Amino acid sequence: MLNSIRRFIASESAGGVVLALAAAIALVVSNSPWHDAYQRFVGLPGEVRIGGDLLVLAKPLLLWVNDLWMAVFFFLVGLEIKRELLAGELASARQALLPAGAAVGGMAVPALIYALINLRDPVALHGWAIPAATDIAFALGILMLLGSRVPASLKVFLTAVAIIDDLGAIVVIAFFYTADVSLAMLGAALAGGVVLFLMNRSRVMSVGPYVVVGLVIWVCVLKSGVHATLAGVATALAIPLRAGDEGHSPLETTEHALHPWVAFAVLPMFAFANAGVSLQGVSFSTLGQTVPLGIAAGLVIGKAIGVFGASWLLIRLAGAELPAGASTRQFFGVCVLCGVGFTMSLFIGALAFEGRGGDYETQVKLGVLCGSLIAGIAGTLLLLRKGS
Numbered sequence: 330m331l332n333s334i335r336r337f338i339a340s341e342s343a344g345g346v347v348l349a350l351a352a353a354i355a356l357v358v359s360n361s362p363w364h365d366a367y368q369r370f371v372g373l374p375g376e377v378r379i380g381g382d383l384l385v386l387a388k389p390l391l392l393w394v395n396d397l398w399m400a401v402f403f404f405l406v407g408l409e410i411k412r413e414l415l416a417g418e419l420a421s422a423r424q425a426l427l428p429a430g431a432a433v434g435g436m437a438v439p440a441l442i443y444a445l446i447n448l449r450d451p452v453a454l455h456g457w458a459i460p461a462a463t464d465i466a467f468a469l470g471i472l473m474l475l476g477s478r479v480p481a482s483l484k485v486f487l488t489a490v491a492i493i494d495d496l497g498a499i500v501v502i503a504f505f506y507t508a509d510v511s512l513a514m515l516g517a518a519l520a521g522g523v524v525l526f527l528m529n530r531s532r533v534m535s536v537g538p539y540v541v542v543g544l545v546i547w548v549c550v551l552k553s554g555v556h557a558t559l560a561g562v563a564t565a566l567a568i569p570l571r572a573g574d575e576g577h578s579p580l581e582t583t584e585h586a587l588h589p590w591v592a593f594a595v596l597p598m599f600a601f602a603n604a605g606v607s608l609q610g611v612s613f614s615t616l617g618q619t620v621p622l623g624i625a626a627g628l629v630i631g632k633a634i635g636v637f638g639a640s641w642l643l644i645r646l647a648g649a650e651l652p653a654g655a656s657t658r659q660f661f662g663v664c665v666l667c668g669v670g671f672t673m674s675l676f677i678g679a680l681a682f683e684g685r686g687g688d689y690e691t692q693v694k695l696g697v698l699c700g701s702l703i704a705g706i707a708g709t710l711l712l713l714r715k716g717s
Contacts, residue, residue, distance in 0.1 A: 344592025345470020351597035352604040352671065356698070359605035371602050384548065394602045395679060398595050400547055400561040402672075405591050406495045407565025408584040413492050415570050427640060427649040428489035434639025435490065435667050436461040436497050439631030443623035452689075453620050456681040458501045459693065460627025460700065462673030465491035466596060468666045471705055475712055482652035483663045490636065490667060498673050499562055506680040507555045514553035518560070521546035525567035532569065536583050539568055556680065596672060603675045606694040616695060624674070624696025629703045632668035637661055662711030668704025671697060 358367045373390040388396065414420065439460035447453040468487055472479050524542050533539070543564030551557035570580040616622065640660070643649035651660055678693035 344588075344596060345464075345466040345468070345473075347593055347597050348464075348466050348600050348672070349470070351600040352698075355601045355603075355605040360608050364607060367605055371605070386548075386551070391602050394599055395676065396551060396557045397547070398598060399676065400558045401587070402561070402591055402595050402599070403499070403558040404543070404561035404565045405584065405587050406492075406499070407562035408568060408580055408587070409492055410496050410562075411566050411568070412570060412580060412584065413489065417489075425489075425493075426647060427643055427652075428486055429493055430639045430643045430647075430649070431486075431636045431664070431667075432490045432493035432497065434635035435463065435632050435664075436494060436635070438635030438638070439627030439668075442631040443627040446623035446626060447619045450619060452682075452685065453623070456620060456624070456678060456689075456693065458498070458505065459674050459678045459681060459697070460624045460631060460668075460670060461494075461501070462498050462670045462677060463491045463494045463632070463667045464669050464671040464673060464701070465495070466592065467669045467671050467701065467705065468708075471666060471669070471709055472663070472712075475709070479659065479663075479712055480652065480654040483655050483659060486652045487663050487666065494667075495673065498677065499559065502556050502677065502680065503559055506677065510554040511552060514549045515555065518546050518549035518553055518555075518563075521549060522563055522567075525564060529567045529569055534569060534579050536568060536579050539564055599672060599676075603679065604671075604694065604698070606691055606698070615692070616699065618692055620689065620692040621696030621699065624678075624693065625700035625703065628668040628670050628674070628697070628700030629665075629707070632670070632704065633661070633665045636667045637664040640664070658714065659712060662708050664708075665704055665711060666708030668708070669701045670704075671701045674701070 355367070358364070371389065371391040374387065375390060375393050376385070376387040378385050436458075440457045443460050444454060444457045447456070465488065468491065469484065472484050472487065521542055525539060525546075528538060528542070543560060546563060547557050547560035550560045565580075568580045568583060570578055572578045616625075637660070640649070644651060651657070655663075674697045675694065678697060679690075682689035682693060
């Protein structure tokens with residue numbers, strides 16, 4: 330299990346560096362003479378037809394990335410969640426107590442801060458969940474760059490918090506960011522879920538059949554109005570964790586094989602397609618608008634207070650223990666790093682203000698980029714500082 334965690338952390342940290350580069354390139358290109366070319370690229374049309382007009386999927390590149398590519402990301406997240414719940418850091422109540430409580434606090438307080446700042450604007454209030462997310466790739470990437478200055482126990486803690494955070498984000502997307510629902514297509518997706526369950530119970534050990542059924546579920550969920558990425562989670566939860574006759578766990582084998590593709594292709598592509606924001610006409614007054622201010626305050630202040638505050642209460646009142654070998658300052662530094670919310674925050678922001686126009690899109694991107702940058706720098710400085 331320890332080797333599994335080490336491989337996971339190594340992959341996530343390297344991916345975090347690539348993710349940062351992709352976001353930086355998108356930001357530079359979108360503010361250069363190649364701005365129009367960038368916009369044409371993310372708007373490239375793509376169409377899939379099956380059986381003539383029986384099934385037609387026509388989307389620009391940006392939506393293919395956000396709907397299909399991110400379903401692969403959520404598939405990996407689902408695999409991680411299942412492994413951690415059944416055999417990892419979250420397998421027992423005692424192990425899960427601190428990261429679970431920290432994750433809940435780290436989602437609730439940022440959402441509350443955002444809501445208070447945007448209370449008078451019903452449209453802006455729809456983005457309350459944007460600062461509630463933690464980007465595991467970025468945050469672990471920063472920790473790994475700090476090397477031995479950070480105890481391994483804190484890296485495991487951050488991984489567990491981010492995984493529970495992802496689970497919370499999945500629930501939020503399913504219940505709060507869903508368009509008008511087609512009951513017929515949702516019923517077809519649920520039928521696909523039953524097929525996955527029966528395959529699992531029948532001990533189907535080949536991952537291929539699960540993926541095929543998962544693709545069908547993805548199309549049904551896409552057409553149902555519920556966000557299609559949730560099909561990735563549903564498919565992942567059906568993959569067997571226990572080893573088959575060959576002695577290999579289908580879930581762990583798939584997870585390890587998929588990590589490099591997600592870390593070095595899916596997430597960087599998402600970052601490049603979504604992080605491009607034109608800074609033309611942007612001023613400090615723009616940053617002071619309630620949406621970017623609420624996001625940045627939620628990520629920087631809300632995450633630190635929520636994660637550290639919930640952890641402190643659990644340590645004082647419920648017998649939870651500080652991660653081994655970590656000082657209070659180091660632990661607080663990691664709590665601040667939880668405010669790096671790039672990938673999932675941008676994703677939720679796109680759902681929250683879908684169809685609301687470019688102004689909201691720009692404000693979301695500014696809030697997420699500024700908040701994540703400040704949280705990353707502040708957390709790093711805390712971890713670099715010597716002393717208890």
